[in-house]
Amino acid sequence: MTDFSAYDDQVLKRLIALQYGDTKRILLFTQIPIGLGGQIAVRLVGLRLALLFDRKVIFSHLDEPPYGQVFAPLHSSADFNQLKKIATNYFADGSKSEPVVMLDKWEMLEAPELQKLIYEYVPEGLPSICEPARYVDGLLLSFCHLIPKLKLMLSSAADRLCIGDDTLGVHVRRGDKNVETPYVPIDAINREIHRLCGERGFRRIFVSSDNDAVFDEIVVPPGTQLVFDKEERRYNNANHKFLLKSPQFSEQETATAVKNIFLLGRCGGIVGQSNAHFATLAAAQICFRKKGEFGALLQGDYVLRSSRVRRFSHSFKLGLRSAARRAFPWATLRGRTIRERTR
Numbered sequence: 001m002t003d004f005s006a007y008d009d010q011v012l013k014r015l016i017a018l019q020y021g022d023t024k025r026i027l028l029f030t031q032i033p034i035g036l037g038g039q040i041a042v043r044l045v046g047l048r049l050a051l052l053f054d055r056k057v058i059f060s061h062l063d064e065p066p067y068g069q070v071f072a073p074l075h076s077s078a079d080f081n082q083l084k085k086i087a088t089n090y091f092a093d094g095s096k097s098e099p100v101v102m103l104d105k106w107e108m109l110e111a112p113e114l115q116k117l118i119y120e121y122v123p124e125g126l127p128s129i130c131e132p133a134r135y136v137d138g139l140l141l142s143f144c145h146l147i148p149k150l151k152l153m154l155s156s157a158a159d160r161l162c163i164g165d166d167t168l169g170v171h172v173r174r175g176d177k178n179v180e181t182p183y184v185p186i187d188a189i190n191r192e193i194h195r196l197c198g199e200r201g202f203r204r205i206f207v208s209s210d211n212d213a214v215f216d217e218i219v220v221p222p223g224t225q226l227v228f229d230k231e232e233r234r235y236n237n238a239n240h241k242f243l244l245k246s247p248q249f250s251e252q253e254t255a256t257a258v259k260n261i262f263l264l265g266r267c268g269g270i271v272g273q274s275n276a277h278f279a280t281l282a283a284a285q286i287c288f289r290k291k292g293e294f295g296a297l298l299q300g301d302y303v304l305r306s307s308r309v310r311r312f313s314h315s316f317k318l319g320l321r322s323a324a325r326r327a328f329p330w331a332t333l334r335g336r337t338i339r340e341r342t343r
Contacts, residue, residue: 004127004291008139011051011123015143018050019057019075027055028080028087028102031064035240036257037277039064040144042105043074045118047140049103052121058083066243068254071144129292134280138288141265141281150258157259158266161206161227168193168202168295169267170218171260173276174211181300184273186217192271192296197221206267208260208278232256269293275300 017023029046031039043059050057058078063069087102088095091111095101108114122132129135146154157163170193174183193205198221205220207228220226233256243250261278264270265285272279274297286294299305 007123007125007127008142010125011136011139012143014123015047015050015140018055019047021056021076023056024099025055026078026083026087026100027053027057027090028060028083028100029057030060030102030104030106032105033065033240033244035277036064036067036070036254037261037281039067040070040141040261040281041277043071043144044137044140045108047074047143048118048121048136051123052118055101064254066240066247066250067257068250069147070150070254070258072147074144131287131292131294134284134287134294135292137281137284138286141285142288146258146262150255153255154259154262157229158263161229161263162204163206163227163263163266165268166202167204167206167227167267168196168200169264169270169272169282170205170207171264171270171272171276171279171282172207172209172211172214172218173273173278174209174214181275184298184300186214188298189271190217190219192298193218194221196269196271196295197224200269202268206263208264229259232259269295271296271298273298273300 027049029042029049031042034042046057046059049055056075058075058080060080062073083100084102087100088098090101090103091107108118120133122136126132126135145151163169170189172184172186172189196202197205202224204225204227205218207215207218207226209215209228212228215226215228218226233252243253257278261281262285264272264278264282267282267286268290270279270282270286272282272295274280279297283294283297
């Protein structure tokens with residue numbers, strides 16, 4: 001097997017120098033109130049920006065609003081709000097030569113070329129691997145250290161549930177995901193479970209879902225143990241929106257999400273869908289640890305690919321939602337977030 005250690009050390013040392021060193025070239029990067037998996041993915045985008053533009057990236061919060069803090073600080077101490085007063089917008093003419101620039105995540109979402117550049121960026125020197133960008137995500141996640149109480153909680157949960165390399169992780173996304181794409185059918189997930197158990201000999205299946213009804217629908221091969229956390233409370237909803245209305249559950253839901261993302265990442269393989277952050281973050285961790293192998297991520301639009309009627313119906317609904325957002329921009333998540341920032 002190719003030795004990746006020299007490459008990993010090189011990238012991590014560069015990140016440490018940028019994020020904790022005394023560089024004066026700074027990029028301020030805002031966070032947005034989305035699900036915790038999405039917010040962790042935003043942290044990885046920020047670290048990619050640091051490497052891509054050779055700047056220290058300073059995030060707007062230590063925590064992940066409306067969730068709590070997940071990682072130890074990913075940069076040296078800095079006053080985001082003070083730096084914001086002297087920052088130049090990333091998209092302004094001449095910004096590349098300015099010492100302090102600011103990139104708003106909402107504006108980034110409207111810049112497809114920049115998004116492509118960021119998500120496909122791979123620091124030079126990576127040995128040949130089938131999914132280099134996913135490997136880099138796993139490498140960047142290894143730079144992010146859980147705060148002590150979450151690290152302790154995760155270790156305890158892994159021991160209690162016996163999660164390890166002989167375990168296949170399965171993430172079944174339900175809740176509000178059908179607003180984006182129809183649910184991936186359980187039958188398709190079960191087929192991948194059986195295929196991977198047959199090919200790689202997994203003896204335990206750890207299932208994580210936001211809807212506990214799916215546990216009765218998972219069919220595992222004979223002699224294989226099905227494992228899920230019976231102690232966990234689940235809310236079959238848009239979790240971040242739930243927390244915006246019920247902040248008293250923030251600590252509990254932060255711990256639950258962290259537990260599932262990183263338990264899945266400790267498994268020897270993952271079955272999930274390509275547009276669910278819990279599954280993609282787990283796949284990145286496994287890909288990094290195993291230097292390429294991670295399991296199977298079914299396409300998020302799995303159902304739409306096989307049904308013209310469903311494609312038309314879903315496209316029609318998305319069109320209506322898009323028209324509503326254009327007609328009432330102040331009512332969207334982006335509109336509400338921007339209003340709160342300018343208060």
